[in-house]
Amino acid sequence: MEWKKLMAVALAASVCLGIGCTKVPDAKGESGSQSTVLNIGESVPNQSSENGSDLPDVVVGNYKWDPYVWGDSLTRAYGESMKETTFNLIKALINGEETFEYVNESDIWNIPLVSLIVCPYYDKIITGDILTKNGTATLTYKVSKDEAKVIIDDFAKSVESVLNVSVAEGDSDEVKALMVHYNFSKTLDYDLDALDDSNMDIDASPYRAMVERIGICQSFAFALAHLYLQCGVDSNAAMGSSPKYAHMWVYMKLNGEEFFIDPTWEDTHNGTGLSFFGIDTAFYNSEEYEVGPYLYLEDSSYTGNISSSKYKALWKMQKINSIERKDGKLVIDFVDASGNNATFEVDN
Numbered sequence: 001m002e003w004k005k006l007m008a009v010a011l012a013a014s015v016c017l018g019i020g021c022t023k024v025p026d027a028k029g030e031s032g033s034q035s036t037v038l039n040i041g042e043s044v045p046n047q048s049s050e051n052g053s054d055l056p057d058v059v060v061g062n063y064k065w066d067p068y069v070w071g072d073s074l075t076r077a078y079g080e081s082m083k084e085t086t087f088n089l090i091k092a093l094i095n096g097e098e099t100f101e102y103v104n105e106s107d108i109w110n111i112p113l114v115s116l117i118v119c120p121y122y123d124k125i126i127t128g129d130i131l132t133k134n135g136t137a138t139l140t141y142k143v144s145k146d147e148a149k150v151i152i153d154d155f156a157k158s159v160e161s162v163l164n165v166s167v168a169e170g171d172s173d174e175v176k177a178l179m180v181h182y183n184f185s186k187t188l189d190y191d192l193d194a195l196d197d198s199n200m201d202i203d204a205s206p207y208r209a210m211v212e213r214i215g216i217c218q219s220f221a222f223a224l225a226h227l228y229l230q231c232g233v234d235s236n237a238a239m240g241s242s243p244k245y246a247h248m249w250v251y252m253k254l255n256g257e258e259f260f261i262d263p264t265w266e267d268t269h270n271g272t273g274l275s276f277f278g279i280d281t282a283f284y285n286s287e288e289y290e291v292g293p294y295l296y297l298e299d300s301s302y303t304g305n306i307s308s309s310k311y312k313a314l315w316k317m318q319k320i321n322s323i324e325r326k327d328g329k330l331v332i333d334f335v336d337a338s339g340n341n342a343t344f345e346v347d348n
Contacts, residue, residue, distance in 0.1 A: 053186045056165045063163040065156035067094055069118060069229035073236040073253065073299045082107050082114060089137075090119050093126070094152060096145040102137050113297060116222045117229065117237065120206040121155045151207075158211045162187075162227060168325065175330045175348045176231040177254055177261075182273040182323065184227060185266035187213045188220055218248045220263040221296075225250050237296035238304075240289045251295055251302070258306045260284070260291075272320045274332065278311025313344055 067090050070083050081103035089111060092100035102108055108130050115122035125148045131138040141148060166179040188209070194202045194216050206222035209215035215223070221237040228235035228250070238251040238260060249262040260283075262276035269276070281291045281304060293304040316337040323332050330346040 055161055055183055055187060059164050060168040061164045063160055063167055065159045066230060069226070071229050071234040071236070073234050073295065074114065074297060076299045076301055077297045078110055078114065082110060086111065086114055086118055092139065093119070093122065093148065096148060099136050099138050101135055102132065105132060108132055108137055116206055117225045117297065120210065120222060120226060121152050123205060124151050124207050154211050155207060159227065159230060163230060167231060172348050173231065173233050173254055174346050177228065177233050177252060178274065178277065178330065178346065180227050180231060181224065181261055181263065181277050184224060185263040185271065186273045188263060188267045189214045190264065190268050191216055217264040221248045221250050224261065224263050228252060236299060238291065239296055240284055240291040242289045247289060248296065257308045257310065259308060260306055272317050274314050274320065275317050277314055278308070279315060280306045280308060283315065313342060
């Protein structure tokens with residue numbers, strides 16, 4: 001349907017402009033309001049009592065940030081040439097260089113989109129104009145080279161701070177995915193200033209979400225997707241809408257199965273850190289959200305029809321009593337959506 005394409009354009013524009021998610025245009029492409037700022041639902045102010053919490057004190061790993069991360073979903077969307085071009089860009093940014101080699105001209109046009117997940121610090125360092133000539137791209141820095149290094153270092157340290165309390169040596173991808181979402185989502189604060197229609201200056205970047213733990217749906221989705229790529233878990237950002245609002249969350253492919261994860265709703269819908277992990281299309285439909293048939297970084301194999309109920313026992317849980325690694329398993333003791341004590345175990 002045409003409105004779905006329009007919604008993608010609206011969300012893309014909101015990310016590029018650094019403002020909140022936009023109102024969904026109608027079939028004629030007209031917004032129902034002049035407002036360019038979206039709240040993701042009336043329950044946004046009812047934030048979790050644990051929102052903005054600090055990360056745990058106990059360090060379980062010794063992870064070092066990898067600047068060169070990628071996923072199969074991104075390759076399906078843009079091809080191997082985009083990966084090579086992006087990695088050349090990243091190397092230039094880390095070394096404070098002004099030029100890098102690109103494979104195809106189209107790769108340059110896609111850098112602002114791919115960077116949102118792969119290198120979210122890009123927009124903090126480089127202006128939007130990249131000059132190209134004979135396979136060489138020239139960058140224009142918006143900050144000094146020293147400032148650029150600080151920006152990248154701060155991002156790297158923030159990534160490591162999440163992963164080192166979440167990922168232990170030998171953890172399975174499934175345990176990594178659960179623990180990274182759990183610890184990261186509990187530190188987030190939804191930027192309520194984004195609800196002010198007159199505020200056009202909201203920083204909705206994934207960089208801010210990672211470093212300051214403040215943002216809106218798109219900020220959190222891109223940041224969590226980056227954390228998953230750091231763990232070797234294929235990830236992307238997914239989109240959908242209710243009758244009034246657009247929304248963005250995380251798509252993850254884990255052990256051949258597809259899932260959605262919503263870090264924003266963990267903060268704004270009284271989540272526990274795992275209440276909105278591994279949810280499916282029907283879950284969003286039950287909340288009056290329609291899932292779009294494409295990912296933000298479009299992957300031709302994706303349809304939007306996610307049906308796995310593997311983690312259904314966790315959905316809308318009321319409380320987590322404990323999470324521990326024990327006897328080769330991750331054991332989650334919790335109070336489920338009906339108020340019953342329950343246990344969920346994952347092989348590690």
